[in-house]
Amino acid sequence: MNEEINKIRELLDKIEKKNDVSEDSLHGTFDYFELPQIIASVIDFLQPLLSPYESVIYWFLFRHSIIETADRYIRVSNSQIAQGIGSKFKSGDKVKVASDKAISDNLRCLMEKKVIVIVGDTNRDGTLYKINLPEEIELCIERMKKSRVENTCHVEQKKDLDYYNIAENRLLIFERDGYVCYKCRKQLTRFSATLDHIQPVSQGGDNSYSNLITCCLHCNSSRGAKPIMEQFTSDSKVF
Ligand SMILES: [Zn+2]
Missing domain, CATH: 1.10.10.10 (Winged helix-like DNA-binding domain superfamily/Winged helix DNA-binding domain)
Known part of the structure; x- marks a missing residue:
């Protein structure tokens, strides 16, 4: 027993x-x-x-x-x-x-x-x-979004900065997007979020604040080198 x-x-x-x-x-x-x-x-x-x-x-x-x-x-x-x-x-x-x-x-x-x-x-x-x-806690995400709106003007002036390779700049993009994949709308964290170029680098896109968007690994790897806007029908609300 x-x-x-x-x-x-x-x-x-x-x-x-x-x-x-x-x-x-x-x-x-x-x-x-x-x-x-x-x-x-x-x-x-x-x-x-x-x-x-x-x-x-x-x-x-x-x-x-x-x-x-x-x-x-x-x-x-x-x-x-x-x-x-x-x-x-x-x-x-x-x-x-x-x-x-x-x-x-x-x-x-x-x-x-x-x-x-x-x-x-x-x-x-x-x-x-x-x-x-914080990026997984709904109450914090709201605060992050607010602070992002307040800081947006300040950030957009820094167009020459690299938001792809510098870790703390990458976070600014994730925070701007609320850690949500632009494509499948999955909620991500700093550990699962990746950055995607709106205009691919191969087509002249840069690493600026306005050319980067939060993306999950799955959507990022399935996209290829197409510019983001070509993937959506005209009624998609991405931006
Ligand atoms: Zn996705």
Whole structure:
């Protein structure tokens, strides 16, 4: 009987491990050089939407997932979070940490804002969360779009700049387009988004702000060297 239960446990562990590695896991594709930009966009676009308590929890999860393992998935328990967020303080002889209720209330708020998502069952090591980046969080995308509109005039003057090869300039294009593929309208992230030339380089197109557009890898590789406008019928609303 015990042996059978152990077998079932083993099988469940296997299934769980499989589910842990979702298709958009960052394993192998995360580039540490992007970390400063990610941190900047969290501070600019996400943090203003969070309460101080939620912020502290988000940064704790960020530190132990994206920074520590280059992966956005983290299994953690409420008590680990309570221990980790540094809210220990001495009251009389006892050291108090954040209450379990405070942690779970704030985790719930983060989930309601779609900042973190539960992706696996809870076991004795905690709950498996996926930590979203600003470009995947609807509330942040709105803020990014607003800031993009405010900055557009400023950016368009820099026509001579290369928006294709310089990483931080590429992000400006992705932000301008809301991280959405112009062709299939798929929501992308900085890790899955690519840039496409509106007028192909082979036909005199350059790497300027106005000649580049956000595209998913699939649409990008299936397009060939046709100018973008030729692919659409006259009633398509692309721009
Ligand atoms: Zn696409």
